[in-house]
Amino acid sequence: MLNHKRRSKTKVFSDPLLAMDRNNEKLHIVIFPWLAFGHIIPNLELAKLIAEKGHKVSFVSTTRNIERLPNSSSSLITYVKLPLPKVDNLPKNAEATTDVPYDVVQYLKKAYDALQHPLSSFLETSNADWILYDFTAYWVPAIAARFGIKTVFYSIFTPPFMGFMGPASYMIHNDPIRTKPENFTVPPPWVPFSSTVAFRYFEIMRIVDAVSDNDSGTSDTYRLGASIENCDLVAIRGCTELEPEWFQVLKDIYRKPVLAVGQLPSTGFNGGDENENDTWRWIKEWLDKQTHGRVVYVAFGSEAKPSQEEVNEIALGLEKSELPFFWVLRARRGASDTEVLELPEGFEERTKGRGVVWTSWAPQLKILGHGSVGGFLTHSGWTSVVEAVQNETPLVLLTFLADQGINARVLEEKKMGYSVPRDNLNGFFTADSVARSVRLVVVEDEGRVYRETIKEVKDLFVDDQRQQKYIHELLRHLLSHRKNGERVFPG
Known part of the structure; x- marks a missing residue:
């Protein structure tokens, strides 16, 4: 007292x-x-x-x-x-x-x-x-x-x-x-x-x-x-x-x-790659060659793993979008995972020069911060959302697990992100819906609200x-x- x-x-x-x-x-x-x-x-x-x-x-x-x-x-x-x-x-x-x-x-x-x-x-x-x-x-x-x-x-x-x-x-x-x-x-x-x-x-x-x-x-x-x-x-x-x-x-x-x-x-708690500098140097050189604000960055976190059918539709959708893309694809979850994802036949050859499929760790925060990146196709995991807002990158949403569906509804309500249209019962989506969604958010006038809102909320995040x-x-x-x-x- x-x-x-x-x-x-x-x-x-x-x-x-x-x-x-x-x-x-x-x-x-x-x-x-x-x-x-x-x-x-x-x-x-x-x-x-x-x-x-x-x-x-x-x-x-x-x-x-x-x-x-x-x-x-x-x-x-x-x-x-x-x-x-x-x-x-x-x-x-x-x-x-x-x-x-x-x-x-x-x-x-x-x-x-x-x-x-x-x-x-x-x-x-x-x-x-x-x-x-x-x-x-x-x-x-x-x-x-x-x-x-x-x-x-x-x-x-x-x-x-x-x-x-x-x-x-x-x-x-x-x-x-x-x-x-x-x-x-x-x-x-x-x-x-x-x-x-x-x-x-x-x-x-x-x-x-x-x-x-x-x-x-x-x-x-x-x-x-x-x-x-x-x-x-x-x-x-x-x-x-x-x-x-x-x-x-x-x-x-x-x-x-x-x-x-x-x-x-x-x-900067972003990785686990002993060769981070070499990795980023290569990625940056590729991004530097792309048009400002046009690259679609694609990543679904450390846990979400699409099915083979979903990978096919994502790949073909990115191809149909005609936009440059950088896709971090986790082909398997750990050494015991026997279901290794594969890209559609001929996809890499058809998109060579316009797109990169990266199958190991990548410095996400640095990629999102590069001026050529204009949209983020994401699973709606909140750490990825925060990193996107940090870098004023509008969101295209494709949920898979856990709390991601709830996060996506919040982002939709606040016009911070646009969800790829899907069948409500089985979650099926098409390559066309992926292509339309990424183009809407990254380049089309209709998606301007997502590009502007992500900038408006930045102060609340960072x-x-x-x-x-x-x-x-x-x-x-x-x-x-x-x-x-x-x-x-x-x-």
């Missing part, structure tokens, strides 16, 4: 960060992401911003994943390597979703669950104040509680996706509203405003295993619900200026603190002052609610 008689010598600071600056008050924050680079990279961006404020950050992942982080990873962060336990049906050296076919990811989750013991051993001696954990690690709060460590469920999923998924209790127990897949194709009743944000039928059917039990022993929806239910605080990638109504939904249904951490624009404000608010909360309770700092 403040002693009023000693007001001149003792102060209670209204902002704990100011007190920290004066008294070198530091937090120890542990960050523990899911084993997917689409999750690891946003966690690493947040870790970097926290560490730059002078706090100790321990970034915990498996040995191979940490060793695959780019050389630009911050030296301010302490990296903690945990050997991934062996489980049946998981290939050797498979430590991230990019290493295995989609149907094997459930065994990766099983191995991830087996990290409970080594993580517990680390936390026991860490003297950590907080741990930020991902949706798969729903068991973290029980471990952290044993050592007096407070918990943050950090969602790299967007506020609209989290709001659409609903109350934690519905995900943990049987959802009384969503008893069949088609129930996910309409906005839920707890969303009080008009919205098109919902899955299309083919999108929910492609991830139906996420809302049901699988060989990991626990459904994704249960993991997500339990992660929300048992944490002290929910932190979400996003900004309240872009989607205030969705943040209000989350506060209403979670009934606990919900904080935005900003869009976390990429700062403004450093706004991003720092979100980190400031997060740290202020963590400081004032740390495990030792409220503190009084001498002045």
Whole structure:
């Protein structure tokens, strides 16, 4: 308590960060992401911003994943390597979703669950104040509680996706509203405003295993619900200026603190290629030869893998568009993937000089930043969306997995992206629809709205002052609610 008689010598600071600056008050924050680079990279961006404020950050992942982080990873962060336990049906050296076919990811989750013991051993001696954990690690709060460590469920999923998924209790127990897949194709009743944000039928059917039990022993929806239910605080990638109504939904249904951490624009955590300079040099030379604002960049992230039929239609669509293109094609997911994608016969010869199909790692952020790139055919993964906005690149949307369908509806609503027309039941699309879509967004007058809107929203994504404000608010909360309770700092 403040002693009023000693007001001149003792102060209670209204902002704990100011007190920290004066008294070198530091937090120890542990960050523990899911084993997917689409999750690891946003966690690493947040870790970097926290560490730059002078706090100790321990970034915990498996040995191979940490060793695959780019050389630009911050030296301010302490990296903690945990050997991934062996489980049946998981290939050797498979430590991230990019290493295995989609149907094997459930065994990766099983191995991830087996990290409970080594993580517990680390936390026991860490003297950590907080741990930020991902949706798969729903068991973290029980471990952290044993050592007096407070918990943050950090969602790299967007506020609209989290709001659409609903109350934690519905995900943990049987959802009384969503008893069949088609129930996910309409906005839920707890969303009080008009919205098109919902899955299309083919999108929910492609991830139906996420809302049901699988060989990991626990459904994704249960993991997500339990992660929300048992944490002290929910932190979400996003900004309240872009989607205030969705943040209000989350506060209403979670009934606990919900904080935005900003869009976390990429700062170069882009790869895993030892020959990055040589790779970029070749790509840049090719891009330099192309017409300004006409190249279609095509990439679907580290997890999404089109079917062979879809690859055929994408390829023929790019050919019919008559636009130059740079396509990063993942022909397989890991060494155990036996279904290797192939390009249509004669495609490369017919598009030689106009297009490039790149089958290894590529520096996406640099490519999007090149002046010749005028559009991005993307899966709607949010990190890719943020990188496109950073570089004012309009979006053509082609969803495959996970939260991508919800992201696409948001981008459609805000006129930030245009979705390739598809059959609502099976997701089928044609080469003609691909060609028309990329031409519309990149060159045609009808698509001007997408090219202009992506520039208008840029400030909400990459403004450093706004991003720092979100980190400031997060740290202020963590400081004032740390495990030792409220503190009084001498002045």
